[in-house]
Amino acid sequence: MITLSTGIDEARLVKLLKDLVKIDSVNPSLVPGAAGEAEIAEYLREWMNARGMKATVTEIEPGRVNAVGVLKGSGGGKSLMLNGHTDTVGVDYMTIDPFDPKVEGNKLYGRGSADMKGGLVASMAAVDAIIEQGIELRGDIVIAGVCDEEFASIGTEHLMKDMRVDAAIVGEPTDSNIQVAHKGFAWIDVVTHGFAAHGSAYKIGIDAIAKMGHVLIGLEALQSILEEDQHQLVGPGSVHASIISGGQELSTYPDKCKLEVERRLIPGENREDIEIEMQNLLKSLSEDDPKFKADYEITFYRGPMEISPEEEICRLLQEESVKNGVEPRFVGGSGWMDTQIIYDKGIPAVAYGPSGKGYHGAVEWVDLDTVYHAAAVQAEVIKRFCA
Numbered sequence: 001m002i003t004l005s006t007g008i009d010e011a012r013l014v015k016l017l018k019d020l021v022k023i024d025s026v027n028p029s030l031v032p033g034a035a036g037e038a039e040i041a042e043y044l045r046e047w048m049n050a051r052g053m054k055a056t057v058t059e060i061e062p063g064r065v066n067a068v069g070v071l072k073g074s075g076g077g078k079s080l081m082l083n084g085h086t087d088t089v090g091v092d093y094m095t096i097d098p099f100d101p102k103v104e105g106n107k108l109y110g111r112g113s114a115d116m117k118g119g120l121v122a123s124m125a126a127v128d129a130i131i132e133q134g135i136e137l138r139g140d141i142v143i144a145g146v147c148d149e150e151f152a153s154i155g156t157e158h159l160m161k162d163m164r165v166d167a168a169i170v171g172e173p174t175d176s177n178i179q180v181a182h183k184g185f186a187w188i189d190v191v192t193h194g195f196a197a198h199g200s201a202y203k204i205g206i207d208a209i210a211k212m213g214h215v216l217i218g219l220e221a222l223q224s225i226l227e228e229d230q231h232q233l234v235g236p237g238s239v240h241a242s243i244i245s246g247g248q249e250l251s252t253y254p255d256k257c258k259l260e261v262e263r264r265l266i267p268g269e270n271r272e273d274i275e276i277e278m279q280n281l282l283k284s285l286s287e288d289d290p291k292f293k294a295d296y297e298i299t300f301y302r303g304p305m306e307i308s309p310e311e312e313i314c315r316l317l318q319e320e321s322v323k324n325g326v327e328p329r330f331v332g333g334s335g336w337m338d339t340q341i342i343y344d345k346g347i348p349a350v351a352y353g354p355s356g357k358g359y360h361g362a363v364e365w366v367d368l369d370t371v372y373h374a375a376a377v378q379a380e381v382i383k384r385f386c387a
């Protein structure tokens, strides 16, 4: 039960969230021709400047814009970044009006309300409360509204080229829990090489598709092995085949077959481990069968992340949440998040945000009580972390 939300102007928070949901910011890399983040970034810039923050917008690619504002501290304190992505997924399949936010009870409906304009607004409302209350801090607070998290994360990637802070909160929806770990993933192309020949020339032809069958069986065996190693927060790693292609015509032995594989990594695993795993798999298959020839390539990689719940930012979130009436859990996530890009720079980063339903779905809403709670908790965390 949430009991209080000190210093947070709830009506102003709802107005801000409605404003952001009304702005179409569908990711154009997911939906060709979609709006992108320029308009919402401009809104954020104006909002931050109006509160005395030093805000800038940066166009990373045409129409793909970050808005970043800094509330300067007096110096000598620790700096905290509140990061939220401004892009959303598409809206074609939605059964509510995506850009006409409606409030019913404690739910606010609309695309991006939960993923993750609600979380971004919680962070903004926290900073708003700090400014309104005239609280003097030594450390800087950074609000980063970043583009493209739903596709390739060019926003946070660009931001972290030169952003240095002492900790970061990414306001993704976590049901008011503190997410300290999540999985990574690798996309891998595997190609088997056969020998093209007339369909009757069984002594000459080598069937690249049949050879890929051995790879598939190997991946299934690998999956069983991976399931034996359970990470306490995110469970086991996994591997699955995603797309397969090969062959030219019925009467010809296929000389090539390509399999696209996805491997999900748990904290503690890295790119090198995946390289070794693939090398070992293909090596053992070629030892069993001299006609087996294959190679692989990792085409995209995002690492896993994990920080200790003992980190100051985790401790403060936990303590302030309890004070505000909610006992949070330290959790892990199976999906990859921008947190990892920040973590990769040696900065403690957590995901922490409200509850909702229908992320990427037909009916999306955020629980406003949890948005107020996230705002109240972050305001108190800022006061202590940046003191």
Ligand SMILES: [Zn+2]
Pocket (backbone or CB within 6 Å): 085, 115, 116, 149, 172
């Ligand atoms: Zn998100």
